[in-house]
Amino acid sequence: MMNTKKNPEIDMRTRIAWGVVLIVVGLLVLFLFAFSTEAGQVTKFGLNEAKGEAITIPDLLLPTQPTNYVLALILIAFGAFQLARGVKSTSTLVAVLAFSFVMAFLVWAARDKSFSLVGMLSSSVVRATPIALAALCGVISERAGVTNIGIEGTMLFAAQVSVIVGTTTHNLWIALLAAILTGAAVASLHAFLVIKFKVDQIISGTAVNILGAGVTSFVSSRFLEKNIDTLNNSGTLPAFAIPLLSKIPVLGPVLFDNTPIVYLTILLVAVLHVVLFYTPWGLRTRAVGEHPKAADTLGVNVYLMRYINVMIGGMFAGLGGAYFTVGSVGRFDEVMTAGKGFIGLAAMIFGKWTPIGAYTSSLIFGFADSLQVKLQILKVGIPPEFLLMAPYIVTMIVLTGVVGKAVAPAADGQPYEK
Amino acid sequence: MPVLELRGITKTFPGVKANQDIDLTLEKGEIHALLGENGAGKTTLMNILYGLYKPDKGEILINDQKVDIEGPNDAIARGIGMVHQHFMLVPVMTVTENVMLGNETTKSGVLLDREKVTQRIREISDRYGLEVDPNAYIKDLPVGIQQRVEIIKVLYRQADILILDEPTAVLTPQEVDGLFKIIHSLIDSGKSLIFITHKLKEVLHIANRITVLRLGQVVGSAIPGEVDEQKLAEMMVGREVNLVVEKKVAQPKEAVLKVKDLHVNDERGNPAVNGLNLDVHAGEVVGVAGVQGNGQTELVYALTGLLPLKSGTIHLNGKDIHKATPRQIIEQGVAHVPEDRQKHGLVLSFPLLDNMVLCTYYKPPFAKGVNMQDRVIAENGSMLVKQFDVRTPSIFVAASTLSGGNQQKVIVAREFSRPIKLLIASQPTRGLDVGSIEYIHSRIIEKRDEGTAVLVVSSELDEIIALSDRIAVMYRGKIVDILPAGATKEHLGLLMAGVKPEDIPDSAKKKSAGPVEKVF
Ligand SMILES: Nc1ncnc2c1ncn2[C@@H]1O[C@H](COP(=O)(O)OP(=O)(O)OP(=O)(O)O)[C@@H](O)[C@H]1O
Ligand SMILES: [Mg+2]
Numbered sequence: 001m002m003n004t005k006k007n008p009e010i011d012m013r014t015r016i017a018w019g020v021v022l023i024v025v026g027l028l029v030l031f032l033f034a035f036s037t038e039a040g041q042v043t044k045f046g047l048n049e050a051k052g053e054a055i056t057i058p059d060l061l062l063p064t065q066p067t068n069y070v071l072a073l074i075l076i077a078f079g080a081f082q083l084a085r086g087v088k089s090t091s092t093l094v095a096v097l098a099f100s101f102v103m104a105f106l107v108w109a110a111r112d113k114s115f116s117l118v119g120m121l122s123s124s125v126v127r128a129t130p131i132a133l134a135a136l137c138g139v140i141s142e143r144a145g146v147t148n149i150g151i152e153g154t155m156l157f158a159a160q161v162s163v164i165v166g167t168t169t170h171n172l173w174i175a176l177l178a179a180i181l182t183g184a185a186v187a188s189l190h191a192f193l194v195i196k197f198k199v200d201q202i203i204s205g206t207a208v209n210i211l212g213a214g215v216t217s218f219v220s221s222r223f224l225e226k227n228i229d230t231l232n233n234s235g236t237l238p239a240f241a242i243p244l245l246s247k248i249p250v251l252g253p254v255l256f257d258n259t260p261i262v263y264l265t266i267l268l269v270a271v272l273h274v275v276l277f278y279t280p281w282g283l284r285t286r287a288v289g290e291h292p293k294a295a296d297t298l299g300v301n302v303y304l305m306r307y308i309n310v311m312i313g314g315m316f317a318g319l320g321g322a323y324f325t326v327g328s329v330g331r332f333d334e335v336m337t338a339g340k341g342f343i344g345l346a347a348m349i350f351g352k353w354t355p356i357g358a359y360t361s362s363l364i365f366g367f368a369d370s371l372q373v374k375l376q377i378l379k380v381g382i383p384p385e386f387l388l389m390a391p392y393i394v395t396m397i398v399l400t401g402v403v404g405k406a407v408a409p410a411a412d413g414q415p416y417e418k
Numbered sequence: 419m420p421v422l423e424l425r426g427i428t429k430t431f432p433g434v435k436a437n438q439d440i441d442l443t444l445e446k447g448e449i450h451a452l453l454g455e456n457g458a459g460k461t462t463l464m465n466i467l468y469g470l471y472k473p474d475k476g477e478i479l480i481n482d483q484k485v486d487i488e489g490p491n492d493a494i495a496r497g498i499g500m501v502h503q504h505f506m507l508v509p510v511m512t513v514t515e516n517v518m519l520g521n522e523t524t525k526s527g528v529l530l531d532r533e534k535v536t537q538r539i540r541e542i543s544d545r546y547g548l549e550v551d552p553n554a555y556i557k558d559l560p561v562g563i564q565q566r567v568e569i570i571k572v573l574y575r576q577a578d579i580l581i582l583d584e585p586t587a588v589l590t591p592q593e594v595d596g597l598f599k600i601i602h603s604l605i606d607s608g609k610s611l612i613f614i615t616h617k618l619k620e621v622l623h624i625a626n627r628i629t630v631l632r633l634g635q636v637v638g639s640a641i642p643g644e645v646d647e648q649k650l651a652e653m654m655v656g657r658e659v660n661l662v663v664e665k666k667v668a669q670p671k672e673a674v675l676k677v678k679d680l681h682v683n684d685e686r687g688n689p690a691v692n693g694l695n696l697d698v699h700a701g702e703v704v705g706v707a708g709v710q711g712n713g714q715t716e717l718v719y720a721l722t723g724l725l726p727l728k729s730g731t732i733h734l735n736g737k738d739i740h741k742a743t744p745r746q747i748i749e750q751g752v753a754h755v756p757e758d759r760q761k762h763g764l765v766l767s768f769p770l771l772d773n774m775v776l777c778t779y780y781k782p783p784f785a786k787g788v789n790m791q792d793r794v795i796a797e798n799g800s801m802l803v804k805q806f807d808v809r810t811p812s813i814f815v816a817a818s819t820l821s822g823g824n825q826q827k828v829i830v831a832r833e834f835s836r837p838i839k840l841l842i843a844s845q846p847t848r849g850l851d852v853g854s855i856e857y858i859h860s861r862i863i864e865k866r867d868e869g870t871a872v873l874v875v876s877s878e879l880d881e882i883i884a885l886s887d888r889i890a891v892m893y894r895g896k897i898v899d900i901l902p903a904g905a906t907k908e909h910l911g912l913l914m915a916g917v918k919p920e921d922i923p924d925s926a927k928k929k930s931a932g933p934v935e936k937v938f
Pocket of ligand 1 (some may be wrong): 431432434435436454455456457458459460461462463503621768809810811817820822823824
């Protein structure tokens with residue numbers, strides 16, 4: 001009947017569990033990493049990109065073994081403190097745990113080698129982009145009370161349309177626009193089914209996903225593969241460095257030397273944040289997702305708000321779809337979105353249905369993704385199959401464990417009946 | 419010249435004639451009370467006026483001008499404002515956000531101007547005595563304050579005609595007094611008001627004119643000076659109503675419920691029940707009196723397994739139930755009529771027949787193994803609807819389409835219809851009409867006489883006095899005193915206000931003469 005039991009016993013149990021986890025991870029760092037290194041080894045983290053920044057800063061040289069000892073000690077000390085007293089904020093614990101473990105792992109994996117930290121961060125931002133766009137799509141739809149799990153399918157449609165349009169028109173901006181419109185169109189279909197006909201939102205979203213994978217794969221194998229040069233070779237949007245800003249060490253190459261879609265995403269995060277929390281439109285959107293009846297009694301058109309927001313969400317997803325083709329490789333491959341739409345939904349939940357939170361979480365997933373790629377290159381001796389799982393494992397851990405009390409909009413997923 | 423006139427309003431829902439040819443006028447500066455049984459069509463009529471429903475027939479005149487009200491926007495534009503029976507507030511938003519929603523003020527046309535709205539709210543607060551913190555979140559506010567926010571919402575839109583749909587149902591007596599003050603200041607500033615309630619005393623106290631609805635039709639109107647409660651009750655129900663609960667002296671037997679040194683935290687983790695001791699015996703009604711917010715809600719939640727105990731013990735028929743789940747407690751023979759009927763009492767989207775078996779659906783005769791017995795469940799539903807006089811077109815409609823009072827009857831029907839040893843009733847007659855109150859009270863006494871232990875929690879002192887064999891007064895999470903039936907209101911009132919039992923003057927303890935009377 002009621003599941004908001006707040007139990008001091010459970011509080012204590014989570015506290016102890018956290019303490020134990022921290023200590024165990026600390027010991028893991030000690031045994032797996034610290035003990036398997038030798039005294040003289042050094043890890044080099046590259047802080048410059050090869051392009052020759054205006055100001056170069058020295059690379060970070062870390063003695064492998066001592067660094068691992070220190071990190072293990074931090075983890076164990078934190079765990080012991082947690083057992084004895086306990087910190088309140090879960091995010092602090094997550095941050096300590098994640099940072100220490102990832103750092104220890106990197107220092108160990110790249111021992112005696114040079115590892116470009118900047119390169120990895122910048123690829124994290126790039127890989128986070130489609131996830132973030134999917135997450136923004138989720139944020140705006142669900143804030144208005146409509147669950148959209150069809151983001152994956154929407155992105156596939158948009159990716160394919162944009163590459164075809166790009167190849168035939170030779171204009172990548174038109175391709176981008178086509179992707180956005182495709183996203184809007186697919187989302188409108190979902191909106192129409194769930195708002196007008198009150199079709200179950202999960203079923204409709206799943207239908208969009210199945211349709212997206214099926215139709216694009218069919219078109220791809222039937223037409224695109226045979227006409228690569230006339231249909232499936234659009235070229236990619238060029239990266240351009242923002243003057244001055246791109247010269248800042250570390251931050252410059254990571255954030256300010258990217259393709260338009262990456263910039264656009266960051267811009268959209270900021271715009272959506274302002275719109276949602278500081279404008280009448282946002283206030284109404286949130287009200288419609290929390291308590292549509294209340295909004296209705298104040299003259300807010302619930303259905304219209306939902307239609308438009310789901311459609312705007314579709315545009316985000318469409319842009320995310322374009323990332324895969326005209327934004328990165330310039331051609332369409334079957335099911336090339338590889339679950340990024342679903343990871344985006346996880347990022348939305350982890351980010352507590354806020355644009356900034358969703359983007360931050362997307363960066364974490366992007367980091368996991370690019371880490372996996374880097375590690376394959378470094379040949380750390382972990383089978384690549386396992387490394388490939390990294391982003392998904394992170395997703396699962398995030399969704400099961402550390403999300404805590406993220407509360408979805410109250411009317412999320414529920415059709416509104418007058 | 420009336421500010422508002424309704425002519426021949428008719429509205430039919432599938433199977434129900436909710437409004438039939440209703441005429442109603444509202445004069446300027448008038449408080450017009452609308453009375454009627456549960457399901458009589460009061461809320462429907464007001465929803466039509468507010469543009470939420472379209473009438474099948476009939477017209478609306480404002481200041482003698484015929485108007486078309488297509489939706490709430492039109493109603494708001496014509497100066498009509500409504501405080502709904504179930505509040506229409508977004509819990510996770512602030513007072514300011516709730517007030518401006520749909521009618522936002524902006525800076526340079528884009529960004530919300532929260533400061534300006536906050537300022538306006540302060541002005542309205544000052545002018546009408548509606549004190550509220552504009553920056554508080556709705557979910558943190560008690561219902562009395564939430565109601566003020568609803569009124570502010572209406573005034574912010576500069577309404578001249580205010581509709582208050584059962585505004586006093588959820589308020590404590592103190593809050594009701596506050597509301598009446600506010601209503602008077604509204605009238606003084608030239609507004610007109612339609613006031614819906616089931617409490618006849620309030621009607622006689624505050625209204626200028628009374629219109630009574632029954633089965634969707636106007637059955638009469640009256641002026642407060644010329645009628646009394648008895649007469650109004652008869653007009654509403656269409657028969658004579660017994661306003662006094664008739665009962666024999668209780669024959670208490672063994673203790674069914676034993677609570678010792680109970681401590682419970684509320685949902686936010688603050689202590690709400692602090693060392694409470696209470697026994698309830700078979701065959702008696704124990705009433706828990708107290709100003710709302712003194713831990714009554716948490717006490718009931720703890721007894722029914724909805725909140726964990728911090729410490730203490732609860733024994734039911736000698737069995738320790740302090741770790742039991744709600745279902746285990748139900749299976750021990752406990753019935754619960756919850757305070758918040760929409761949240762804990764019903765699955766609003768389920769049809770009535772399913773709501774009628776929420777506690778027993780998995781057991782014979784409603785289930786054979788994993789098979790639900792649809793026919794038995796339907797028969798059960800029809801029987802209970804008839805027995806408890808639930809006004810509904812059929813047992814297959816969703817609980818959400820029922821009027822507020824009829825939703826309450828569904829819960830009572832379900833809980834009373836299975837064999838029980840302990841009945842825990844929280845605000846059992848909130849929002850019910852006089853006829854239904856009479857019925858439910860007599861059923862509670864009937865259960866008592868069958869040997870059920872009954873615990874009644876109510877913020878209506880008159881209800882407590884009418885039903886209880888013993889009255890436990892709760893203050894700051896403790897039972898401060900237990901009085902026998904027939905204790906005076908003054909005595910109870912002082913205890914509820916926190917006066918120590920030993921400091922109560924003898925004059926306050928004197929038994930009032932005459933039969934115990936109830937307020938409706
Ligand atoms: N949306 C709806 N769909 C179907 N039937 C409805 C709907 N709303 C109300 N009704 C029916 O119309 C009748 C009148 O209901 P209404 O809510 O107006 O009663 P009320 O006088 O306000 O009662 P209460 O005092 O219990 O609130 C009831 O029989 C109810 O079941
Ligand atoms: Mg009503």
